[in-house]
Amino acid sequence: MKSIPDRLKALKKNIQEYEQCFNRPKNSVKLLAVSKKQSVDSIKLAYESGQHAFGENYLQEAIGKIHHFTEKDISWHFIGKIQSNKTIAIAENFDWVHTIEREKIAFRLNEHRAKMKKVLNVLIQVNISGEESKSGVSLEAFPQMVACVKGFRWLRLRGVMGMPAQYDSFKLQCKSFVPLMDAINLHQPKFDSLSIGTSQDYKAAIAVGSTMVRIGEGLFGPRKN
Numbered sequence: 001m002k003s004i005p006d007r008l009k010a011l012k013k014n015i016q017e018y019e020q021c022f023n024r025p026k027n028s029v030k031l032l033a034v035s036k037k038q039s040v041d042s043i044k045l046a047y048e049s050g051q052h053a054f055g056e057n058y059l060q061e062a063i064g065k066i067h068h069f070t071e072k073d074i075s076w077h078f079i080g081k082i083q084s085n086k087t088i089a090i091a092e093n094f095d096w097v098h099t100i101e102r103e104k105i106a107f108r109l110n111e112h113r114a115k116m117k118k119v120l121n122v123l124i125q126v127n128i129s130g131e132e133s134k135s136g137v138s139l140e141a142f143p144q145m146v147a148c149v150k151g152f153r154w155l156r157l158r159g160v161m162g163m164p165a166q167y168d169s170f171k172l173q174c175k176s177f178v179p180l181m182d183a184i185n186l187h188q189p190k191f192d193s194l195s196i197g198t199s200q201d202y203k204a205a206i207a208v209g210s211t212m213v214r215i216g217e218g219l220f221g222p223r224k225n
């Protein structure tokens with residue numbers, strides 16, 4: 001089996017190749033290492049190999065791990081569903097939040113960060129596929145959420161996050177991202193961050209404009225449940 005440093009190297013190489021292949025600027029796509037259900041030791045290995053941005057879904061689990069890292073150049077991204085009673089801990093422990101989908105959550109995160117006097121980077125999660133089981137604001141509600149989040153002084157709206165339905169073919173994967181790209185280009189051409197693409201579909205995500213691919217098992221191997 002390949003090691004985490006080897007997989008990291010290979011992933012970075014792939015990302016660079018796809019940037020070239022799809023005429024994306026060099027280094028325009030960042031890797032977010034999704035470390036949910038992965039150990040502190042695995043995260044340390046990735047960190048020591050040069051990976052400094054990590055994504056976590058479950059607050060309690062994440063906090064238990066984050067405390068093991070005091071390095072200044074490590075950043076933590078919250079990519080899970082947010083309950084409103086968890087907003088203080090999220091505001092205190094994370095540098096980015098990808099999963100803003102309710103005004104109440106944005107309001108509370110803003111309040112906590114105001115006390116800390118520290119701006120939080122946020123993305124609005126958009127439900128690209130329109131499936132009811134999926135999180136995120138609808139494409140219809142997206143402009144209103146943009147306006148809402150922009151009104152908060154301590155939130156810096158950097159862009160959007162999406163999780164489309166899963167397809168096997170590259171073509172269908174690209175197509176599944178299109179509604180999101182349209183919404184962004186129409187409403188917010190100035191966003192600098194687009195968090196799309198996982199282990200399964202990051203090639204397609206890079207082809208259509210992703211700036212952050214969120215990769216878990218492709219880097220760390222199978223998750224322990």
Ligand SMILES: *Cc1c(COP(=O)(O)O)cnc(C)c1O
Nearest residue numbers: 034079198199214215216217218
């Ligand atoms: C788990 C997860 C990922 C990573 O998925 P992999 O298949 O392990 O690459 C990306 N984004 C979100 C929101 C996730 O929950």
